[in-house]
Amino acid sequence: MKSSLKVGIQYQHKFIIPKSKTVPNLYPESNEFKIMPEVFATGYLVGFLEWACILAIKPHLDWPSEQSVGTHINVSHQAATPAGHEVIANVELINIDGKKLTFNVEARDSVDIISKGTHERFIINKEKFDNKVREKKII
Numbered sequence: 001m002k003s004s005l006k007v008g009i010q011y012q013h014k015f016i017i018p019k020s021k022t023v024p025n026l027y028p029e030s031n032e033f034k035i036m037p038e039v040f041a042t043g044y045l046v047g048f049l050e051w052a053c054i055l056a057i058k059p060h061l062d063w064p065s066e067q068s069v070g071t072h073i074n075v076s077h078q079a080a081t082p083a084g085h086e087v088i089a090n091v092e093l094i095n096i097d098g099k100k101l102t103f104n105v106e107a108r109d110s111v112d113i114i115s116k117g118t119h120e121r122f123i124i125n126k127e128k129f130d131n132k133v134r135e136k137k138i139i
Helices: 042-060 126-138
Strands: 010-016 066-075 086-097 100-108 113-125
Touching: 010 042, 042 066, 042 086, 042 100, 042 113, 066 100, 066 126, 086 113, 113 126
Parallel strands: none
Antiparallel strands: 010 086, 066 113, 086 100, 100 113
């Protein structure tokens, strides 16, 4: 962690929703998802918010040896966004507790606020993390 990692860091991330990020594409194995509306899937929304948080703190970490993983998400998904629309995430680092980082997150499309909430990430050493995952695979 660099000394520049401080509460108050803000970041805005934009993304145009492709058809591949809509509900029918969330789990191709699911016949139930396949027949649902072609709108931005909540699962992809969560990933989009995580992506924005990663980009917000990346310059303040010893990337790529130091990274962060999501540990908690508490967000709404309050409006549907069809493919082709741009979504904008605004994130702000609001708390640092050791290696645990807490963000306020919000996403909107051109019409609505589509999501609000909080997200927690934990700073990891990538090599140590990968070694633990490898050990788990052996079991």
